[in-house]
Amino acid sequence: MVLLRGPKNSREAMKHFGPAPGVPHNHTKPYVRSKGWKFKKARGKRNNKELGLKMLFLESIFALEFKLDRIDLS
Template sequence: DQLALKSPKGQNTVLMQGPRKSRKAFRHFGRAPGVPHSSTAPYVRSKGRKFEKGRGRRASRGYKV
């Protein structure tokens, strides 16, 4: 590629990486979902309105934990 042609030994080059914590799996790590003050995503079979999105998750649906 162009970088290999421009500097074959890699001198004066910086290889960039994306943020490592941006993996979707990291949303499920941490305190258990449902524990007070945790923003951890639960593992659910469907991502619809009825599946662990309502009461206890948001203030507009009764209460928020």
């Protein structure tokens, strides 16, 4: 007789193993009591790639305009 069991790595506990939840590019599930906004705030700021790209774009435009203003065209 053979007992058939599911995959061991799909256990809920296994989802919490691995690099720390704050490390970039990991998918480790953090231990949180609840998913409310207060608890998300306590876990620290999440990386927002979209906001970073917008800021980089705006900074590059500002730098280009600043360089053009300093060039004497007369």
